[in-house]
Amino acid sequence: MKTTIAKKGAYIGAGAGLVLFAIFGLLPGSLLGGAMGINVAGWFFGLPLDPGIISRAIVLISMLVGVLVAGIVIVTATTTVGWLAGRMLQGAAVEDQKEAAAHK
Numbered sequence: 075m076k077t078t079i080a081k082k083g084a085y086i087g088a089g090a091g092l093v094l095f096a097i098f099g100l101l102p103g104s105l106l107g108g109a110m111g112i113n114v115a116g117w118f119f120g121l122p123l124d125p126g127i128i129s130r131a132i133v134l135i136s137m138l139v140g141v142l143v144a145g146i147v148i149v150t151a152t153t154t155v156g157w158l159a160g161r162m163l164q165g166a167a168v169e170d171q172k173e174a175a176a177h178k
Contacts, residue, residue: 099145108137108140
């Protein structure tokens, strides 16, 4: 399998995205998902919530969904940026090769 500069850039972007997600996305995703879960559980059981197992499960599931959505968005965005940067570098390398072949 041929490894291109664009593919390497995408891998570097994905790695950077995982680091950025761990630093900046984990807590906000959990917080926003938890707030969404409290609202959803409030629709079903009324506010203020009772400390029941079902309402806690709804909040837990929504927190997990919030973390997953934050991770998917951050990693996809940084992978795309890395792939685009690699694609630009790959295009510049092809241009240099064409110029070198033309001068021979």
